[in-house]
Amino acid sequence: MRISFWFLFTFIVGFLNLNAQEIALLKYDGGGDWYSNPTSLPNLVEFTNETTKSKINSVIKEVKPEDPELFNYPFVHLTGHGNIYFSDEAAKNLENYLLSGGFLHADDNYGLKPYFEKAITKVFPNRKLKKLSNTHPIFSSEFRFESGLPKIHEHDGKPAEAFGIEDDEGRLMVLFTYESDLGNGWEDSSVHGDPENIRLEALRMGANILKYAFNQ
Numbered sequence: 393m394r395i396s397f398w399f400l401f402t403f404i405v406g407f408l409n410l411n412a413q414e415i416a417l418l419k420y421d422g423g424g425d426w427y428s429n430p431t432s433l434p435n436l437v438e439f440t441n442e443t444t445k446s447k448i449n450s451v452i453k454e455v456k457p458e459d460p461e462l463f464n465y466p467f468v469h470l471t472g473h474g475n476i477y478f479s480d481e482a483a484k485n486l487e488n489y490l491l492s493g494g495f496l497h498a499d500d501n502y503g504l505k506p507y508f509e510k511a512i513t514k515v516f517p518n519r520k521l522k523k524l525s526n527t528h529p530i531f532s533s534e535f536r537f538e539s540g541l542p543k544i545h546e547h548d549g550k551p552a553e554a555f556g557i558e559d560d561e562g563r564l565m566v567l568f569t570y571e572s573d574l575g576n577g578w579e580d581s582s583v584h585g586d587p588e589n590i591r592l593e594a595l596r597m598g599a600n601i602l603k604y605a606f607n608q
Contacts, residue, residue, distance in 0.1 A: 413446065413606065416453040416465040418496070420511070422477030428501050429471060432578035439578075440599040444534055448602065458482035462489050467605040470498040471575050476511040483514045490515070490557075490565040495605035498568045499575045502547050508568060512557070521555040521568055530554070530564065533604040535596040542593040544586070545573035563608050567601060574598055 417433060420426050433452045440446055455462050458481045462468065470476075478486065490496060498508050509521065524530070526540035541552040552572035556564045576584050577594025586594075 414449040414451075414453060414465055415467040415469065415602070416455040416462075418468045418470040419454045419456050420470065420472075420476050420478065421456075421482075422475035422507070422511075424472040424474035424476050424504075424507060425501075426470070426472050428473065429575040429579050431580045431583065432471075432575040433469060435580065436578045436595060436598040436602070439595040440602050443596075444599055444603055446602070446606070448606075456482070457486045459485070462486070463492070463494070466493070467495045467497065467602060470496060470508070471501045471504070473501050473503045474507065476504075476507045478511050478514050487515050491559060493608070494565065495608070496566045497601055497605070498566070499573070500568070500570045501573060501575055502545075505570055512566060512568075516557055516566075519557050521557055521566070524554040524556050524564075524567075528554075528556075528564070530567070530600055530604045533600045533607070535600055537597060537600070541569055541572050542597055543572060544577040544590060544594045545584075547571065547573070564604070572597075 415433065415437065418426065434450060437448045437450050441448055453465070455465060455468065457478055462485060512521065526538065531537040531540055541554040543552040548571070550571045553570045555568040555570065557566035559565050574594050574597060577586060577591050578598055581588070581591060
């Protein structure tokens with residue numbers, strides 16, 4: 393497995409200074425609304441820090457997939473409804489980042505699936521998204537979800553499903569959550585008016601994802 397010296401350096405610094413743990417929102421090209429759900433990640437970080445005793449920076453950065461700064465973040469989040477475009481440079485940088493130990497969570501905010509599938513195929517033409525079993529460790533890293541990915545918002549009446557791409561050693565490095573809309577559940581309660589028990593399910597699943605990503 394290819395290891396980036398810079399990624400290892402920043403990760404070691406993160407372990408020496410827990411306050412250095414940071415996550416970022418992926419600012420992709422193509423016209424899709426990568427900026428959707430602006431309150432979701434801050435709320436998720438606050439919940440995760442409170443419930444798992446983590447020390448993730450509450451300031452959410454934005455990073456482009458082709459930017460060398462990508463390697464500063466062990467976890468990056470992607471969301472939206474529309475088109476995603478990765479240039480050759482962006483696809484290669486994202487591939488190196490993920491194979492070096494990084495983690496990408498793409499959350500379908502309704503309508504994202506065909507665009508994300510096309511974009512991630514450019515990053516990994518020989519690796520396919522595969523449905524995750526309900527027994528995958530990501531569903532029990534902190535809170536247990538015996539039925540797998542929780543359903544947060546209804547759109548087409550389809551079940552919530554989680555798909556992933558693993559590296560050669562079996563580490564999950566790409567997670568795609570589909571027909572769940574976790575990000576909407578992480579937003580301020582006033583945005584969508586979700587019942588608190590539904591928001592709690594979304595936040596708990598999000599905490600699982602973060603804990604899994606940071607512990608791999």
